[in-house]
Structure formats: structure tokens, C-alpha cells
Amino acid sequence: MNKKSYFLITAFLFLATGMAIIMRNAGTYLVKPGPQHKADAMVLLMGSIPDRVLQAADLYKSGLANKLIIVHENMDAYRELQARGATIISTTQQCRDASVALGIPADSIILLPGDAQSTQDEAVLVREYIRAHPSIDTLTLVSSSDHTRRATIIFIKAFKKQGMPVVVYCSPSKYTNYTGVGWWKTKEGIQTVLMEFLKIANFWMFDIHKL
Numbered sequence: 001m002n003k004k005s006y007f008l009i010t011a012f013l014f015l016a017t018g019m020a021i022i023m024r025n026a027g028t029y030l031v032k033p034g035p036q037h038k039a040d041a042m043v044l045l046m047g048s049i050p051d052r053v054l055q056a057a058d059l060y061k062s063g064l065a066n067k068l069i070i071v072h073e074n075m076d077a078y079r080e081l082q083a084r085g086a087t088i089i090s091t092t093q094q095c096r097d098a099s100v101a102l103g104i105p106a107d108s109i110i111l112l113p114g115d116a117q118s119t120q121d122e123a124v125l126v127r128e129y130i131r132a133h134p135s136i137d138t139l140t141l142v143s144s145s146d147h148t149r150r151a152t153i154i155f156i157k158a159f160k161k162q163g164m165p166v167v168v169y170c171s172p173s174k175y176t177n178y179t180g181v182g183w184w185k186t187k188e189g190i191q192t193v194l195m196e197f198l199k200i201a202n203f204w205m206f207d208i209h210k211l
Helices: 001-030 050-061 075-082 091-101 119-134 145-161 187-205
Strands: 041-042 068-073 109-116 138-144 167-174
Touching: 001 050, 001 187, 041 050, 050 091, 050 138, 050 167, 068 091, 068 119, 109 119, 119 145, 138 145, 145 167, 145 187
Parallel strands: 041 068, 041 138, 068 109, 138 167
Antiparallel strands: none
């Protein structure tokens, strides 16, 4: 074997090993770990309800945040239902009611209007609320574990673009089944990882300019 062939084979093996390590850790990368610091408020991000509300209630009981911010989700479909004589409880209201039932006082919950359709919308609306309430300069994002990396990226960039010195922590829900370990072994794991990385890429390429 000549030197050129040896070099190419060695380079390929290094590359293959590196790619295998990256792919293996892709799932756990999505879970943004963070030390549990006390924050001025926590933000319950919209999405799955039980795991996120349970985590928020635990944080409140631990004294790590005394205020809970929830952004109203997009209400177009709810308004159409009401126009047709049907009423259901919105996800936002369910989160609020469940939080109260788990021990978070109603007067400690801040509901922000805004018809949010995405995490980016939530970040912008929370940012504008904090602009009007500058005493809040630390936030903890509460979300499902697989969503925490992307959510933290979005919120940090949202504040940075406006020059607001807000510290963003996150608290992945321990009630979420997803851990990212062995993600390639199940269809659900593959779907979760691929979708989250597509959303992260979409944010960096397109949505970051909309903040």
C-alpha cells in the first residue's frame, strides 16, 4: 500500500469515527442541561401539557421561580369554534388551570396575549413584556426535554438582538420520556431528532432575521 492510499484510508476512518460520534450524541444534544438557578420568572412554553406543567410546579415548589409566564397560543381555530357555537378549553387555559391545581397561585401566573404560533413568537412576546418590566432579568424556560436546546437558542438570540442583558436558563422536564440516548433505535426517536434539527437549521437560516 502506497503512502497516498494509506493516508486516504486513515482519513476516511477518522471521518467515519467522528461522524459516528456526532450522530450518536445528536439526540442528547437536543436536551439542554442546566444547573437549577433561582430566576425572576419561568416561562412555560406551549406544547405538550402534562410534562411541562409538572416541571413548572416542581420549580415553583422548590423556590426557583415565583412567577410563571405563559404566552397565549394562536386562537384563530378557537374563535372559529366559538363562532359556530362550540367551546373548548384552550391549551393556554389548560396550562394555567393545571398550574393552579398543582399549587402555583393564580396571582403568580402571567398570561401574555399574542396568538403565538411558534417558540420564536413566544420569545418575542416575552421579550416585550420584560422590556416593560425590567426588574426581570433572569428567566428559566420550562419545556419538554427535546425542545430545550432550540428554545434556549431562540430566547438568547431574541434578547441579544435587542441588547437586553437577560440571563436565560432552562429546565428540561424530567417527566418527558425523551432522553436522546439511543435515539436511532426507535421510529419516534428518529422522527424527533430529525425534526428538531430541521427546525434548528430553519431558525438559523431564516427565522433569526425575524426576531
